[in-house]
Amino acid sequence: MRTHAWMPTSPCDTGCLDTTSPRVGVLRTAFRAVRLLIALVVTALDVLLRFGSDRRHAVRAGCSRLLRACGARLVVHGGEDLVDEAHAGGRGVLVVSNHISWLDIPAVNALTPMRSLAKADIQEWPVLGGLIARAGTIFVDRERLSTLPGTVAELTDALRGGALVNVCAEGTTWCGAASGPFVPAPFQAAIDGGVPVRPIALRYRLASGTETTRPSFLGEESLFTSVLRVLRLRALVVEVVVCDEIAPGRAGDRGELARLAEASVRSALGHDTVASARRVLPLRVRTRVR
Known part of the structure; x- marks a missing residue:
């Protein structure tokens, strides 16, 4: 993989994984794997055969189905107004969240279907990658910095068009016990589009309330390895906390807006916020004439 000075990086790797989380046996793991495959196929067909609002309902139902197949329970705090707004349509919202696992995307879309900004190589994921693409995902090539202004312009257009777009604002996965700074670039789209930002906090814990890092998708490990680790977990809870909206104009620039959302x-999540130094990349956003 090619890297550059602006690419988000994370020090987290499989050494961050806790070893005490309870696990299910081989038979239960195999049963969940079969359920997950069935859920993927059913969801893929359901999404492909539907259009408009029916497709959005299919995406939401399918994401809930995928979480249940993995043995995970979704717990949501707040966000009723965001769901109502998604149903009503008309106003774009940049929904930003921390990034821990491949489960983040189905967890957010089980709350309400929304478009996503995701790294381009997600398209290569079996079945799930195709579903993500069909959901109107905007893909960013993290290895080619020259494509970033065009991606921000595409994101701006989507927000101006009334879309809810989810961005994993750390730009890469962290283990959950540690976290990274929010990348300012996508926040430029909210400023240019004149839309609010809605932060969402994601946390993975056990039924006992203890947080676990085992759902994390870290380092250079394969998607298969991470999925198998999730399937082995007992009583996983995916917790989604929808925070207060950050209104347009509250921040002076994208760096400040990123810091507000991060805080x-x-x-x-109950974590201390440390204002980390950021370099803000100058963007020449290409506006599109309609």
């Missing part, structure tokens, strides 16, 4: 998420 909101860290507060919801």
Whole structure:
């Protein structure tokens, strides 16, 4: 993989994984694997055969189905107004979240279907990659910095068009016990589009309330390895906390807007917020004439 100075990086690797989380046996793991495959196929067909609002309902139902197949329970705090707004349509919202696992995308879309900004290589994931693409995902090539202004312009267009777009604002996965700074670039789209930002905090814990890092998708490990680790977990809970909206104009620039959103998420998770130094990349956003 090609890297550059602006690419988000994370020090987290499989050494961050806790070893004490309870696990299910081989038969239960195999049963969940079969259920997950069936859920993927059913969801793929359901999404492909539907259009408009029916497709959005299919995406939401399918994401809930995928979480249940993995043995995970979704717990949501707040966000009723965001769901109502998604149903009503008309106003775009940049929904930003921390990034821990491949489960983040189905967890957010089980709350309400929304478009996503995702790294381009997700398209190569078996079945799930195709579903993500069909959901109107905007893909970013993290290895080619020259494509970033065009991606921000595409994101701006989607927000101006009234879409809810989810961005994993750390730009890469962290283990959950540690976290990274929010990348400012996508926040430029909210400023240019004149839309609010809605932070969402994601947390993975056990039924006992103890947080676990085992659902993390870390380092250079394969998707298969991470999925298998999730299937082995007993009583996984995916917790989604929808924070207060950040209104347009509240921040002076994308760097400040990123810090406000980051502070909101860290507060919801009960983590201390440390204002980390950021280099803000100058963007020449290509506006499209309609």
